[in-house]
Amino acid sequence: MSNIESYEVRLKDFNWSISEKELGYKPGNTLNIGWYCSDRICLQGKGDKLALLWESSTGAEKKFTYHDIRRASNSIGAFLHGLGIKPEDRVCLFMDKIPELYIGLLGILKTGAIGQPLFSAFGDESLFVRLDNAQTSAIITQKKHAPKVRKILDKLPRLKHIIIVDYDGKAPLREREVPFSLEKAVPIDHFDVYPTQAESPSLLHYTSGTTGQPKGVKHVHYSLVSQYLTSKWVLDLQEDDIYWCTADPGWVTGTSYGIVGPWSMGVTQAVLDAGFSAEAWYKFIEKYRITMWYSAPTAIRSLMKAGNEVVKKYDLSSLRHLASVGEPLNPEAVIWSERIFGKAFLDTYWQTETGSIMISNYPGMKIKPGSMGKAFPGITATVLDPKTYEPYNVTGKIGLIALKPGWPSMMRTYWNNEEAYKNKFKNGWYLTGDRASIDKEGYFWFVGRDDDVINTAGHLVSPFEVESALLEHPAIAESAVVSKPDPINMEVVKAFVTLKPGFAASTDLELEIMNFIRKKLSPLAMPQEIEYVESLPKTRSGKIMRRILHAKEWGEEIGDTSALEND
Amino acid sequence: MDNLKDMILKYVIEEYMEEGGDPISYDTPLISGGIVDSFSMVSLKRFLENKYKISIPDDQATPEAFDSVNKISDVVKRFVK
Numbered sequence A: 001m002s003n004i005e006s007y008e009v010r011l012k013d014f015n016w017s018i019s020e021k022e023l024g025y026k027p028g029n030t031l032n033i034g035w036y037c038s039d040r041i042c043l044q045g046k047g048d049k050l051a052l053l054w055e056s057s058t059g060a061e062k063k064f065t066y067h068d069i070r071r072a073s074n075s076i077g078a079f080l081h082g083l084g085i086k087p088e089d090r091v092c093l094f095m096d097k098i099p100e101l102y103i104g105l106l107g108i109l110k111t112g113a114i115g116q117p118l119f120s121a122f123g124d125e126s127l128f129v130r131l132d133n134a135q136t137s138a139i140i141t142q143k144k145h146a147p148k149v150r151k152i153l154d155k156l157p158r159l160k161h162i163i164i165v166d167y168d169g170k171a172p173l174r175e176r177e178v179p180f181s182l183e184k185a186v187p188i189d190h191f192d193v194y195p196t197q198a199e200s201p202s203l204l205h206y207t208s209g210t211t212g213q214p215k216g217v218k219h220v221h222y223s224l225v226s227q228y229l230t231s232k233w234v235l236d237l238q239e240d241d242i243y244w245c246t247a248d249p250g251w252v253t254g255t256s257y258g259i260v261g262p263w264s265m266g267v268t269q270a271v272l273d274a275g276f277s278a279e280a281w282y283k284f285i286e287k288y289r290i291t292m293w294y295s296a297p298t299a300i301r302s303l304m305k306a307g308n309e310v311v312k313k314y315d316l317s318s319l320r321h322l323a324s325v326g327e328p329l330n331p332e333a334v335i336w337s338e339r340i341f342g343k344a345f346l347d348t349y350w351q352t353e354t355g356s357i358m359i360s361n362y363p364g365m366k367i368k369p370g371s372m373g374k375a376f377p378g379i380t381a382t383v384l385d386p387k388t389y390e391p392y393n394v395t396g397k398i399g400l401i402a403l404k405p406g407w408p409s410m411m412r413t414y415w416n417n418e419e420a421y422k423n424k425f426k427n428g429w430y431l432t433g434d435r436a437s438i439d440k441e442g443y444f445w446f447v448g449r450d451d452d453v454i455n456t457a458g459h460l461v462s463p464f465e466v467e468s469a470l471l472e473h474p475a476i477a478e479s480a481v482v483s484k485p486d487p488i489n490m491e492v493v494k495a496f497v498t499l500k501p502g503f504a505a506s507t508d509l510e511l512e513i514m515n516f517i518r519k520k521l522s523p524l525a526m527p528q529e530i531e532y533v534e535s536l537p538k539t540r541s542g543k544i545m546r547r548i549l550h551a552k553e554w555g556e557e558i559g560d561t562s563a564l565e566n567d
Numbered sequence B: 001m002d003n004l005k006d007m008i009l010k011y012v013i014e015e016y017m018e019e020g021g022d023p024i025s026y027d028t029p030l031i032s033g034g035i036v037d038s039f040s041m042v043s044l045k046r047f048l049e050n051k052y053k054i055s056i057p058d059d060q061a062t063p064e065a066f067d068s069v070n071k072i073s074d075v076v077k078r079f080v081k
Helices: A007-011 A017-023 A039-046 A066-083 A099-110 A124-134 A146-155 A223-233 A252-264 A278-288 A297-306 A331-341 A418-422 A463-470 A507-520 A546-554 B002-016 B040-052 B069-079
Strands: A050-056 A061-065 A090-094 A114-117 A138-141 A161-164 A177-179 A201-207 A215-220 A242-245 A268-273 A292-295 A321-324 A345-349 A381-384 A399-403 A429-438 A444-449 A454-456 A459-461 A476-486 A490-499 A529-532
Touching: A017 A223, A039 A066, A050 A066, A050 A099, A050 A278, A061 A066, A061 A099, A066 A099, A066 A161, A090 A099, A090 A124, A099 A114, A099 A252, A114 A124, A114 A252, A124 A146, A124 A201, A124 A215, A124 A507, A138 A146, A146 A161, A201 A252, A223 A252, A242 A252, A242 A278, A252 A268, A268 A278, A278 A297, A297 A331, A321 A331, A331 A345, A381 A429, A454 A476, A454 A490, A459 A463, A463 A476, A463 A490, A463 A507, A476 A546, A507 A529, A507 B040, B002 B040, B002 B069, B040 B069
Parallel strands: A050 A268, A090 A114, A090 A138, A114 A201, A138 A161, A161 A177, A242 A268, A242 A292, A292 A321, A321 A345, A490 A529
Antiparallel strands: A050 A061, A201 A215, A381 A399, A399 A429, A429 A444, A454 A459, A476 A490
16 A cells, blocks of 8 residues: 555645654654764664665675764764854765765754755866855865865865865865865764754755856755655655665755655665666666666666566566656656556656645556656646636646645745745746646646756756856857757757857867866757857847747747847 | 876876775775766766767767776777777
């Protein structure tokens, strides 16, 4: 029997107090996610239960019980205290998927500081923009990523501490660097967890928009209430599960459902710190007897591409429940997974801003392959007319996906950008920026973004950010960035550029530009194709019309071109 | 042909690894080892195509085929005339 039992029954008389009661939380009490994910589980008598099974790309293994992560997070909290970290200071986690990343977040939260996880593949410019915006006090990282921090250190006077978790003493520490070893740290049995309240800030996740720099999405400790219940009802996490969330905690899925959800439920989770390989993934499932697998459409399509023969080499019979997130899950992937694994991947939809799953397919509910499913109990979701911002009163029309604010894990603001936060609301609805339709049975069907933001492999990339970075390359005069279709990643970045006098178009220059962006921003933001053009389509006021370039890439109607300057 | 492997190895070290990283060999897992991610693989493929004046079809530029210098070298050899 699934945890949700019946979606229809759960809809009736739903109240978030269901989650509060199960968590033993009463409004007005202190609420600290770090404590809930470790100390509370130990107090329930599950301290000796495995919390984390970790494996590296070289096959190295580590295991941590709930007692272990409780004591280890205490040690990290005490270390941060020793450095002078105070409640609400921002502490960045900039690491591969190593145990220090997962346990480190709990340690940060226990001090009352705000965790700021960042994807370790970010280049120095992406890192700088986010640390500068958050005015981050400390960054926890590995020696392999420290050079990126060193490059931008002079521009970050507020960054006081660079904590290296794997310092080996071979090279001298640099300015502001301090070593910390989880293995050598004395486990601390008792730590005074900071008494955060429901509305105390917990996490700052950065997300990209069409214009401007990335925005810091501020979440609070009360988000636990949503993350716990969605983990229980959608991911269907159960006592004996071995759970694998393939997302990196540098992104919101990796924290909401790669740390907070499973550990607040006292579930054992497994982590593979390695790049993608179909063989390695299937081997991992077989070895650890994974029962619940939460992954992404890009990964699923990559597994499909690897073929069905490789699946037969492994015993995947432990798999009980599969779910997907990040981008729309195409019907072929749903059907394929049902045929190959005997279970369909259930699509889930949510965003960095929503903090938890909003629309989903549920265990036991009829699946319509390609559909996003229905709104989670307690979530009011609709599709708005883009002209009036009123909900459509007929089914099947494509409009803006909108949510009625008020669920526990809703972002509280964009960091230092209240105006951008307010712009996300119209007529009392939170606008997701995505478009969909709703069918007669209430199922949502994803259509696409309502703006120019590029969703590549489930990660949002700002065209503005890439265009700005391109202009820093000495050969580029002008740039325009749009998405182009990709069979695996759904969309990838494509750049159109004009060159400065004295530079000639060539494949070598294209590669140089690609690597320039990859190192400066991230591999995700790297244009996978660069097209040299004589000029870019612009309005008479000089604004680049990305819409026209986008339409050409997607084979769509170009539409009204009356504003074109050279029309 | 060791020149080919050395060229690929040098490029991977210079382009995809941070200074002070652990040394890698012809057999070090690049994709599954997290040294080169699937997005960066596109730039590695482009480098090989530019350098050796070849065109590698997408269906042969898989994470498995690009998972080590030795394997990449095999892919390149198939297309160099």
